[in-house]
Amino acid sequence: MANIITLKRFFDAHLHLRNGAMLRAVLRHTMRHARYALVMPNTKPQPVLSVDDIIRYRDEIRRARDAINADSCFEPLMSIEIRDNTTPQMIRDARLAGAVAGKIYPVGVTTNSEDGLRDLWSPSMHDTLCAMRDEGMLLLLHGEYDRKNVDVLYREREFLPDLVRLAEMFPDLRIVLEHVSSRKGVATVGALGPNVAATITLHHLLLTQNDVIGNGIRPHHGCNPMPKLFDDREALFLALASESPKFFLGSDSAPHSQEKKECAVGACGVFSAPVLAQRLAMFFNAIGQATTLPNFASRFGTNFYGLPPIEETFDLLEEETLVPDKLDGVVPFLAGTKLAYRYA
Ligand SMILES: [Zn+2]
Numbered sequence: 001m002a003n004i005i006t007l008k009r010f011f012d013a014h015l016h017l018r019n020g021a022m023l024r025a026v027l028r029h030t031m032r033h034a035r036y037a038l039v040m041p042n043t044k045p046q047p048v049l050s051v052d053d054i055i056r057y058r059d060e061i062r063r064a065r066d067a068i069n070a071d072s073c074f075e076p077l078m079s080i081e082i083r084d085n086t087t088p089q090m091i092r093d094a095r096l097a098g099a100v101a102g103k104i105y106p107v108g109v110t111t112n113s114e115d116g117l118r119d120l121w122s123p124s125m126h127d128t129l130c131a132m133r134d135e136g137m138l139l140l141l142h143g144e145y146d147r148k149n150v151d152v153l154y155r156e157r158e159f160l161p162d163l164v165r166l167a168e169m170f171p172d173l174r175i176v177l178e179h180v181s182s183r184k185g186v187a188t189v190g191a192l193g194p195n196v197a198a199t200i201t202l203h204h205l206l207l208t209q210n211d212v213i214g215n216g217i218r219p220h221h222g223c224n225p226m227p228k229l230f231d232d233r234e235a236l237f238l239a240l241a242s243e244s245p246k247f248f249l250g251s252d253s254a255p256h257s258q259e260k261k262e263c264a265v266g267a268c269g270v271f272s273a274p275v276l277a278q279r280l281a282m283f284f285n286a287i288g289q290a291t292t293l294p295n296f297a298s299r300f301g302t303n304f305y306g307l308p309p310i311e312e313t314f315d316l317l318e319e320e321t322l323v324p325d326k327l328d329g330v331v332p333f334l335a336g337t338k339l340a341y342r343y344a
Contacts, residue, residue, distance in 0.1 A: 002317050002318050002319045003317070003318035004315050004316070004317055004318070004344055005281065005315070005316050005318070005341075006313050006314075006315050007033075007277070007281070007293065007294065007297075007298075007313060007314060007315075007316065008294045008297075008298040008299075008310050008311075008312070008313055009033060009034060009035035009073070009298065009310050009312045009313060009314055010033050010034045010035065010249060010276075010277065010297040010298055010310075011034070011035060011036045011037070011038075011248075011249070011297070011298060011301040011302045011305070011307065011310060012030060012034050012036070012037040012038070012249060012250065012251050012253070012276070013037075013038045013176070013199050013248060013249060013250040013301045013305070014038060014040065014140075014178050014179065014199050014201070014250025014251060014252045015030060015034075015037040015038060015039055015040065015250075015251060015252070015253055015273070016039075016040045016042070016252070016253060016254040016255065016269065017030070017037075017039050017040075017061060017076070018043060018044075018255060019043050019044075019057070019060060022255060022257075022328075022330075023060065023061065023064050024064045024067070025255075025327075025328035025329075025330075026253075026255045026271070026273060026328070026330070027061065027064050027065060027068060028068045028069075029253075029273035029274040029276075029327075030074070030253070030273045030276075031065060031068060031069060031072050031074045032277070032314065032343050033276065033277040033314050033343075034074055035073055035074065035075070035298075035310045035312050036074075036075050036076075036077050036302070036307060036310075037074070037076060037077065038077045038079060038100070038101060038140070038250070038305075039057070039061065039076045039077065039078060039079065040079065040103060041053075041057075041078075041079045041080050041081040041103055042081060042103075042105065042110075042111065042112040042113065043057065043112075044112055047081050047112065047115075048078070048079065048080050048081060049080060049081055049083065049086070049090075050080070050090060050093070050094070051090075051093045051094060051096070051097045053080070054078050054080060054094060054097045054098065054099050055097055057078065058076060058078050058098070061076045062076070073312050077100050077101070077305075077307075078097075078098055078099045078100065079099055079100065079101040079102060079103050079140065080094045080099050080101075080102050080103070081102070081103050081104075081105065082102040082103060082104045082117060082125075082128065082139075083115060083116070083117055084117060084118050084119060084122065084124075084125070086102070086128050087124070087127075087128065088127050088128055088130070088131035089131075090128075091128060091131040091132055091135055091137065092131060092135060094137075095135040095136075095137055099137065100137060100138060100305065101137055101138040101139070101140050101176075102132055102137055102138070102139055102140065103140040103141075103142070103178075104116070104117050104120070104139065104140070104141050104142065105117065105142045106120075106142065106144065106145055106146070106159070108146050109142055109144045109145070109146050109155065109224060110142055110144075110224040110268060111224070111254065111256075111267060111268055111269060113142070116142075120162060120166070129166075129170060129173060130170075132173060133170055133172050133173040136306075138173075138174045138175070138176060138305065139166075139170075139173055139174070139175045139176070140176045140178055141159075141163065141166075141175065141176065141177055141178060142178055142179075142224075143156055143159040143160070143163055143177045143178065143180075143185065144156050144158070144159050144224065144225055145158040145159050145162075152226045153182075153209065153226060153228055153229070155225060155226075156180075156181055156182045156184070156185050156225050157182060157184050157185070160184060160185060160188045163175070163177055163188060163189075163192075163196070164188065164192065167192045167193060167195060167196045170195075171193055171195055172195065173195060174195050174196075174197075174304065174305075175195060175196045175197075176196075176197050176198060176199060176250075176304075177189055177196070177197075177198040177199075178198070178199050178250060178252070179199055179200070179201050179204060179225060179250060179252050180198035180199070180200060180204075180236070180239075180247070181204050181225040181226070181227065181228050181232060181236075182225075182228055182232045182235070183231055183232045183234075183235035185198065186198070186235040186236060186238075186239045186247075187235070189246055189247070190239070190244065190246065194246075196246070197245075197246045197247065197248065197300075197304050198239075198246060198247055199247075199248060199249065199250025199252075199301070200236055200239065200240065200247055200248070200249065200250065200296075201250065201251055201252045201270070201272070202251055202272050202275075202276055202279055202280055202283070202333070203221070203223065203227065203252075203270040203272055203333060204225075204227055204228075204233070204236060205233065205236055205237070205240075205283060206279070206283070207221055207227035207233075208227050208228065208229060208230055208232075208233055209226060209227055209228060209229060211227060212226065212227055219261045219262050219266040220261055220270065220271075220331050220333065220335065221270065222261070222266055222267075222268050222269075222270075223252070223254070223268050223269055223270045224268045224269075237287065240287075240289075240292060240296060241287060241289060241292070243292055243295055245295075245300040245303060245304065246300075246304075247296070247300070248296055248297070248300035248301035248304065249280075249296055249297040249301060250301070251272050251273065251276050252269075252270070252272075253270070253271055253272040253273035253276065253333075254268075254269025254270060254271065255269070255271040255273075255330045256269050256271070256330065257329050257330060258326065258329060258330065258331050261331065270333050271327075271330050271331065271332050271333055272332070272333040273332075274323070274327055274332045274333075275323055275332060275333055275334050275339060277314070277316060277341075277343075278316060278321075278339040278340070278341040278342065278343075279333075279334065279339060280293060280296075280297060281293065281316055281340075281341050282339065282340050282341065284296075298310045314343070314344075315343070315344035316341040316342070316343060316344060317341060317342055317343070317344040318340060318341055319340075319341065319342050320338050320339070320340060321338065321339050321341070321342040322336070322337075322338055322339075323335050323336060323337055323338075323339060
């Protein structure tokens with residue numbers, strides 16, 4: 001008889017579900033392990049910017065969920081994208097419609113961020129951030145700046161002074177540095193007050209720059225922020241091993257079609273949802289901290305967001321399985337490799 005491990009369902013605090021046919025195809029993977037997911041607002045053609053967008057997108061996700069499994073306990077948590085023209089009233093309206101967070105993409109740093117934020121320090125942005133604080137909404141940051149003559153590996157480091165300034169200016173605003181990827185980023189979040197946390201992805205725990213460009217160009221490992229050096233990855237391990245409640249799961253699972261990844265200018269994003277639970281279980285076993293997984297994937301993020309504790313569970317069966325080469329037109333993370341678990 002194969003071993004079964006029972007895990008608390010996850011809160012995936014950073015997830016791209018896209019929309020339309022892609023949403024309907026990829027959602028089922030997250031539904032197998034997640035109780036909640038914070039759904040990113042950078043959808044196309046229409047990003048989530050307003051109350052109408054929130055309601056429309058949440059309805060679309062719930063309809064897709066119910067079509068897959070009407071008994072599912074999965075609940076999407078909604079966010080809006082904060083742009084230069086986002087007003088305090090738009091924040092209050094978004095909150096009323098159920099959005100729990102606002103996401104900032106500095107202009108040009110990642111997928112669909114051509115219309116990202118240009119000026120974090122304008123007087124109107126100050127008012128908008130005050131409204132987020134007053135409404136109890138979280139501020140989620142894609143913490144990179146794509147500046148002239150700054151190497152891709154240092155884009156996160158470029159952003160950190162602004163993170164510190166924000167955290168000190170708004171000690172009562174909960175701020176999340178998304179997908180922290182560098183030693184400096186981990187240290188900065190660790191040193192700031194309890195209003196600042198960071199999400200960590202599975203792929204940044206497993207990859208370094210070598211896995212992207214070190215042995216042939218591997219488009220399915222290409223993502224923002226770029227996986228960094230061994231030393232940076234070690235800092236992520238240590239952040240997890242310390243069981244600091246400031247570091248929790250945000251998979252940043254980001255599906256793109258195979259054609260969009262395998263071309264001259266490939267899209268950035270790693271589709272990790274199909275392997276997330278299995279590979280995280282393997283990772284935490286390998287570092288001898290299986291008991292840390294529920295804190296990282298279920299408890300710390302839920303606490304930071306102020307959500308009810310997760311009671312629901314799911315089972316993994318200890319049985320070797322092969323990750324398929326393709327799922328619904330998307331190449332999943334770790335395609336063609338073996339996992340030690342599968343869903344029971
Ligand atoms: Zn993302």
